[in-house]
Amino acid sequence: MKRMSTKSIAVLSSALAFLASSVADAKDFLVTGIKPDKLVVVDAAARKVDKVYTIPNGGPGPLTITVSPDGKTAYSVVNRWESVSGIDLETGKETFRVDLSSEGERVKIMFGMDISPDGKELALYESAVKLGLGEYEVQPTRISFYDTSNGSKIRSIPAPRQVTVMMYSTDGSKLYGMGRALYVIDPANGNIIKENKTQAWDRANYYPPDILDVWSQWEQAGIFSTPYYAARSDMSLEDPAAYWTGMLTLDLKTGDFNLVDVENTDIFYFSTVVSPTEPHIAFGVYNNLAKLDMKAGKSLGRGELDHSYYDINISSDGKEVYVGGTMSDISVYDTTTLKKIGQIDMPDGANMGISSMRVFKR
Numbered sequence: 001m002k003r004m005s006t007k008s009i010a011v012l013s014s015a016l017a018f019l020a021s022s023v024a025d026a027k028d029f030l031v032t033g034i035k036p037d038k039l040v041v042v043d044a045a046a047r048k049v050d051k052v053y054t055i056p057n058g059g060p061g062p063l064t065i066t067v068s069p070d071g072k073t074a075y076s077v078v079n080r081w082e083s084v085s086g087i088d089l090e091t092g093k094e095t096f097r098v099d100l101s102s103e104g105e106r107v108k109i110m111f112g113m114d115i116s117p118d119g120k121e122l123a124l125y126e127s128a129v130k131l132g133l134g135e136y137e138v139q140p141t142r143i144s145f146y147d148t149s150n151g152s153k154i155r156s157i158p159a160p161r162q163v164t165v166m167m168y169s170t171d172g173s174k175l176y177g178m179g180r181a182l183y184v185i186d187p188a189n190g191n192i193i194k195e196n197k198t199q200a201w202d203r204a205n206y207y208p209p210d211i212l213d214v215w216s217q218w219e220q221a222g223i224f225s226t227p228y229y230a231a232r233s234d235m236s237l238e239d240p241a242a243y244w245t246g247m248l249t250l251d252l253k254t255g256d257f258n259l260v261d262v263e264n265t266d267i268f269y270f271s272t273v274v275s276p277t278e279p280h281i282a283f284g285v286y287n288n289l290a291k292l293d294m295k296a297g298k299s300l301g302r303g304e305l306d307h308s309y310y311d312i313n314i315s316s317d318g319k320e321v322y323v324g325g326t327m328s329d330i331s332v333y334d335t336t337t338l339k340k341i342g343q344i345d346m347p348d349g350a351n352m353g354i355s356s357m358r359v360f361k362r
Contacts, residue, residue: 026361028315031074031089032324033062033355034346039074039087042330044315044322044359047342053092055085064111064216065356068148069119074358081108084124086148089362098124098151105130105139111214112143112166112177116187121154122146123175123187125163143175143190157190164214167224170253178213178226182250182257196257198228198248203259205234211248213271215325216356217313221274224250225282229265240264247282247294249274262292263299270310271325275335277318285312285323289338303338306331311357324357 029050030042037058041051055062055078063077073095075086086096100107105128112125124144129136141163144156163179174193177183182196199208213226228246235242243265249258269284272292280295289303289312311325320341324330328349332342346352 028359029362030313030322030330030357030359031065031067032330032352032357033065033076034350034352035061037061037078038350039076040346041089042344047332047344049344049347051092052347053087055087056094057083058085061353062355064113065358066113066115066122066216067358067360068115069117071360071362075113075115075122077109077113081110082106084113084122096148096151098146100126111164111216114166114168115148116168117170117172120148122148123166123168125159125166125177145187157187159185159190165216167216167218167252169255170222174255176224176250184255205232207231207233209246214354215271215311217271217273217311217358218252220276220314220316220359221279222252223274223279224252225272225274227269227272227284228259247272247292249294260294260297262294262297271312273312273314273321275314275318276316283312283314283321283335285309289321289323289333291335291338301338303333310354313357313359315359316361322357325352325354327351330357
């Protein structure tokens with residue numbers, strides 16, 4: 001075996017030290033949209049806006065946002081939900097554009113968008129109508145895949161109706177769609193591999209659940225989560241104890257699907273996020289911030305908010321949660337105490353509407 005020279009060892013040591021330093025220096029950034037056409041990058045630790053970019057033809061406001069796996073590009077639903085724009089997060093240059101509608105067809109997308117784990121394909125859930133002289137002809141819903149290098153359409157596959165949020169499995173072999181069930185879809189051909197039951201669940205002593213989910217924030221833990229609300233069928237509906245809030249989770253690595261009640265329903269949550277360091281812990285937000293233990297099936301406490309927030313995300317170390325997605329501020333809360341520890345105001349008091357709020361590292 002040939003021995004390495006002292007010089008070679010020194011070079012290798014320096015390279016490893018550089019790589020370790022680069023990883024250690026990477027920190028959390030948030031990206032969100034503000035009306036009418038701006039993408040905002042926030043330095044989470046510094047509690048300040050880092051960059052503001054204008055999206056070409058981006059009005060009336062960026063909606064769903066998906067960040068590339070390398071953290072370099074943010075893809076936003078814009079142009080009255082008929083286009084997707086990819087913005088370079090360092091330069092602000094538009095590097096990707098797909099305008100979905102054509103002369104004979106109007107195509108809308110809203111919340112169903114995700115990027116493949118290798119960053120090569122962008123999957124969009126499309127609702128289309130043919131434009132006649134005096135009528136619209138509704139077309140079957142579909143998922144179309146676009147090449148992120150040039151914006152060309154690669155293929156389209158059939159898709160169930162009423163899907164809102166979509167997310168890839170960690171290995172890219174499956175595409176999950178949250179609709180009247182949580183569908184497991186083969187992204188190559190559109191075959192439904194499995195339906196995880198929600199609306200058609202056969203849970204004893206429960207009516208079908210109510211689920212609203214339009215926000216994407218699973219990038220930290222790799223676990224999709226959403227609250228559900230259900231009433232017990234073996235109790236009087238006049239009894240407040242009959243109503244339950246639960247958590248639906250899907251592990252994007254293993255495919256494990258779970259439903260667990262966590263508290264009697266007295267408030268609602270619009271969105272939830274799972275802790276990357278304690279995957280049995282979730283946080284929910286709307287008019288309150290709540291900490292939920294999905295393993296024990298109980299609430300661990302609530303924190304007061306300054307106003308309603310629609311969207312929530314969490315830091316890489318699991319110590320902070322960020323709430324935003326409405327009005328003009330992102331507020332920061334301690335995950336242990338649920339106390340407010342910071343606030344980032346949007347430029348010129350601009351409203352985020354219901355824009356996504358994603359976390360990436362740079």
